[in-house]
Structures are given as C-alpha cells and as structure tokens.
Amino acid sequence: MVLQLGIVGLPNVGKSTLFNALTSAKAEAANYPFCTVDPNVGMVEVPDARLAKLAEIVQPKRTLPAAVQFVDIAGLVKGASQGEGLGNKFLQNIRETDAIVHVIRCFADDDVTHVMGSPDPARDKETIELELALADLAVVEKRLDKVKRAAKANDKDALAELPALEAAFATLSEGMPLLRGGLSSEHMLSLAGLQLITAKPVLYAANVTDAELAGDEGPYLKALRAAVAATGEHAEIVAFSAKIEAELSELPVEERSEFLASLGIETAGLDRLIQGGYHLLGLQTYFTAGEQEVRAWTIHRGDTAPKAAAVIHTDFEKGFIRAETVSYQDFITHGGWKTSREKGAVRSEGKEYVVHDGDVLLFRFNV
Numbered sequence: 001m002v003l004q005l006g007i008v009g010l011p012n013v014g015k016s017t018l019f020n021a022l023t024s025a026k027a028e029a030a031n032y033p034f035c036t037v038d039p040n041v042g043m044v045e046v047p048d049a050r051l052a053k054l055a056e057i058v059q060p061k062r063t064l065p066a067a068v069q070f071v072d073i074a075g076l077v078k079g080a081s082q083g084e085g086l087g088n089k090f091l092q093n094i095r096e097t098d099a100i101v102h103v104i105r106c107f108a109d110d111d112v113t114h115v116m117g118s119p120d121p122a123r124d125k126e127t128i129e130l131e132l133a134l135a136d137l138a139v140v141e142k143r144l145d146k147v148k149r150a151a152k153a154n155d156k157d158a159l160a161e162l163p164a165l166e167a168a169f170a171t172l173s174e175g176m177p178l179l180r181g182g183l184s185s186e187h188m189l190s191l192a193g194l195q196l197i198t199a200k201p202v203l204y205a206a207n208v209t210d211a212e213l214a215g216d217e218g219p220y221l222k223a224l225r226a227a228v229a230a231t232g233e234h235a236e237i238v239a240f241s242a243k244i245e246a247e248l249s250e251l252p253v254e255e256r257s258e259f260l261a262s263l264g265i266e267t268a269g270l271d272r273l274i275q276g277g278y279h280l281l282g283l284q285t286y287f288t289a290g291e292q293e294v295r296a297w298t299i300h301r302g303d304t305a306p307k308a309a310a311v312i313h314t315d316f317e318k319g320f321i322r323a324e325t326v327s328y329q330d331f332i333t334h335g336g337w338k339t340s341r342e343k344g345a346v347r348s349e350g351k352e353y354v355v356h357d358g359d360v361l362l363f364r365f366n367v
Contacts, residue, residue, distance in 0.1 A: 001298050001311050002043075005203070005277055006094030007072045008132070009103035010124055011115045014207040014242035016040075018103060019072040021245035022270050040072040041093075046285075047271050048296055050328055050358060054287055055294045057336050066285055066296040068274055071097055078116070078127050091135050095195035098281055099203055101273065102128060106206045106220035106239075121206075121224035129198070130175045136196045137172040143194060144169055164190035172198070180233050201280045203236045204228060205273060213241045214264035236276040240269030284357035287328065288312070289337070305353040309363045319367035323349045328358035337362075 009015045023042025046066040055063040073090035094100065105119045116124065144165045150158035164187035171181030177198035178188070188199060204224060212218045217225075221239060228235055248256050248268055260268060278284070282301045286308055287294065299308050305323040309316035326337075330345040340346050355361070 002067050002069050003046075003099075003274075003277055003281070003283060003298060004069045004071065004097040005099055005101045005273075006097035006197075006200075007070060007101045007103060007205075008094065008128055010105075010128065011074075012113060013103050013105040013124075015072055015103045017242040017246055018205065018207070018240070018269075019070060021242065021249040022070055022273075024249055042070050042072075044068045044070060044270065044274070046274055046296065046298070048285060050285075051287070051294065051296050053332055054289050054328075054360070057332065058289045058291070058294050060289070060291055060294045062293045064293055064295040066298045068277065069097075070101075078131070091132075091197060095197060097200065099201045099277055100197065101203050101205050101277075103205045103207060104224055106218065106224060107209045107212070108220070119220055121220050122227035125204075125224065125227050129177055132197045133172050133175050133177055136178065136198050137169070139194055139196065140165060140168045140172060140191075161190055163187065168196070177233075180231060201235065202233070203238060203273070203276050203280055205269075206237060206239045207242050208239050210241050210244055210263065213239060213244065234280075236280045238269070238272045238276045240272065245269045284355075286355050286357070286359045286361055288362070289331070289360050290362075299355060301357075303355055304351060305349055305355055305361070305363075306351050308355045308361065309365065312363070315367045316363050316365050319365040320351060321364040321366055323353060323355075324362040324364065325349045325353070326360050327356070328360060331360045 007015050007019060019040055019042065022044050044067065046068055048065060051063060051065055071094050073093055102125070104121050104124055105114065106121055108119055116127070144162075147158045147161050147165055151162050164183070167183050167187050168178060168181070168191055171178055171183065178191070178196055179199055179201065183191075191199060206221050206224055208218065208221055212221065217239075225237060228237060244263065244265070245268065248259065251259055256268065260266070278298075283298055284301050285296050285298060287296055297308070297311050299311055305325075306317045306320040309320055309323070324346055325348075326340045326346045330343075331337075331340055334340040334343050334345055337346070
C-alpha cells in the first residue's frame with residue numbers, strides 16, 4: 001500500500017512551497033492567492049535508515065523504499081462552498097486519500113500576505129473545517145435524497161443505509177467534521193463509499209519561522225495546539241518551516257544533515273510529516289530482502305502475515321503457506337539469512353502471526 005496524504009489549507013500559507021520541497025515538483029509558488037490552479041500529485045520516498053543497512057548486507061540488484069503520495073490542491077477560502085475564490089472544485093482529488101494534511105500558517109510577516117488579513121491559527125483551522133464540512137454535506141445530501149426515495153419503496157439496502165446518512169447530514173449541517181460527530185463505527189463504515197473528507201484523520205502541519213523550529217514554540221503554534229486540544233480530536237501536529245524545506249530540496253542529499261545541524265534542527269520536516277502520518281494511521285514497515293531486491297512495505301499495525309503478503313500480491317495472500325520471519329535487529333546482527341538460520345533466529349510463522357515493525361519476511365505460498 002502507498003500512504004496517500006491530501007494537502008489543504010488557506011491560500012498562501014505555504015502549501016505549494018511545502019509540496020514543491022517534498023516532491024521536487026514544479027508547482028508554481030508565489031506570494032499571492034490561488035497560485036496553484038490544478039491538482040498536483042507527487043511521490044515521496046519514506047526515509048528509513050534500516051533499508052540501507054539491509055541493502056549493505058544483501059547487496060541486491062535494486063533497493064526500493066516505501067512511498068507516500070502527496071496531493072496538493074488550490075487553497076480554500078471562506079465561502080468556497082458557495083463558489084468564493086476557486087470554490088471547492090478540486091476537493092474530489094483528495095477524497096481518495098488516507099488522511100488530510102492541513103497546513104496552517106503560524107507566523108506573522110508583513111511581507112507575506114494573508115488572505116484573511118493576519119494569521120489566526122484557531123480561526124484558520126475552523127474556516128477550512130467548515131468549508132470541508134459543507135462540501136461533504138453536498139455529497140451526503142445528494143445521496144440522502146436518492147436513498148430516501150428507494151427506502152420509501154422498502155428497498156432493503158436503502159433502509160440499511162438511511163440511518164448513517166441521516167446522522168451524517170445532521171452532523172455536517174452544524175459545520176462539524178464527521179470524525180468529531182460521534183457517529184457509531186457502523187455508521188462510519190456505511191459512509192465509507194462516499195469518501196467524505198471530514199471522516200479522514202487530520203495531520204496539522206504548522207508552518208513556523210526558522211528560529212521557532214530550532215527553539216521555543218511561539219504564540220501562534222501554542223494557539224493551534226490549544227485549538228486542537230479544545231476539540232478533543234485525535235490529530236497529529238507537526239511543526240515545519242516551508243522556507244527551510246525549500247532550501248533543503250536544493251541541496252545534495254549528503255549535505256542536508258549538516259545544514260539542519262547548523263540550524264539546530266534534528267530532522268527535516270518531511271521526515272516528521274511522514275512519521276506523523278504513519279503514527280496517525282497506525283502504519284508500520286516490514287521488509288523483504290533477497291538478491292533481486294531489498295524493499296520496504298507499508299502495512300497497518302496488527303496485520304497478520306497473510307495481510308502483509310497481500311500488499312506484495314493478492315496471490316501471496318490467497319495461497320499463503322507460511323512466512324519465514326526474522327527481526328530486523330537479528331538480521332543485521334547475524335549478517336543475513338544464512339547465518340540467521342544457523343543461529344535459530346529465523347522462525348516459521350503461520351496465518352495467525354501478527355507482523356511486527358521491522359520484520360524481515362520471506363513468504364512461502366502456492367497458487
């Protein structure tokens with residue numbers, strides 16, 4: 001599976017600068033609203049130092065990291081659901097994503113215009129939430145009208161779907177994101193096919209100043225944390241500097257760590273955003289390691305060995321026999337498969353085995 005993250009936010013908060021830096025894409029970024037007028041999609045490698053160490057031992061023909069897909073759309077403004085600005089015409093592009101990255105500007109700068117006059121993280125957060133809720137409301141309302149007509153004819157599927165749609169309609173009508181609407185898990189599952197944006201987990205990307213990233217939190221970031229805490233929502237907050245990420249993207253890979261260290265920053269914003277996304281969605285990584293390739297694969301925490309095998313190919317799950325399993329640390333310590341087997345570090349696991357982060361797996365299957 002590839003983790004998909006949709007980037008939203010007001011215009012001119014650093015969305016496109018962040019996207020360009022993350023993906024080395026060439027989406028236009030300028031100091032005026034609506035500079036991104038088409039959806040932009042970019043793939044980013046998931047940084048994982050373990051992959052390089054595995055490859056050093058195995059010496060494969062190729063090494064493939066896991067990946068994250070970022071989808072950037074035009075900035076939303078207050079009234080987008082009624083056609084203000086560019087409206088919400090691009091929201092369809094992020095309905096298939098796994099989670100939302102909400103970029104919020106957390107610094108003041110007279111040289112960088114703000115579409116609402118001045119930064120206010122709590123207000124800006126609420127503005128985007130409302131527009132997304134209204135966009136979802138339009139989708140639910142359309143579906144609800146159709147299902148109500150079918151329910152009157154005693155259609156069983158419509159009668160089963162109706163309660164979830166009515167609950168969603170009531171929540172969204174109040175401008176409340178579905179994720180905080182208190183809907184039952186059964187209702188949320190029933191709504192999954194509509195790909196509603198406010199039903200997705202949210203990762204807040206706080207665009208702060210360089211100095212703040214390396215030092216104490218400023219008032220804007222504190223205000224964002226307070227606003228998120230007040231809602232009781234389960235969300236990740238990652239501070240980053242779009243300016244620093246842009247500068248990093250222009251440097252050779254081998255110089256980036258030194259550049260960050262010179263600023264007093266331990267890790268790049270990209271690394272922290274991806275880590276935040278994995279944590280938010282309960283994801284983890286396992287590896288396959290052979291002469292042809294060493295590769296990282298993304299799965300959910302709690303996935304069994306057959307489910308993990310399915311991300312390689314569905315035939316692996318259908319014909320699953322067993323998984324030869326060794327922990328990452330044992331694989332490194334023993335220098336590969338051969339010695340790991342000799343030392344008894346390789347286990348044969350069946351269909352009920354729950355895969356752990358960092359497991360190195362070799363699947364045996366028959367189709």
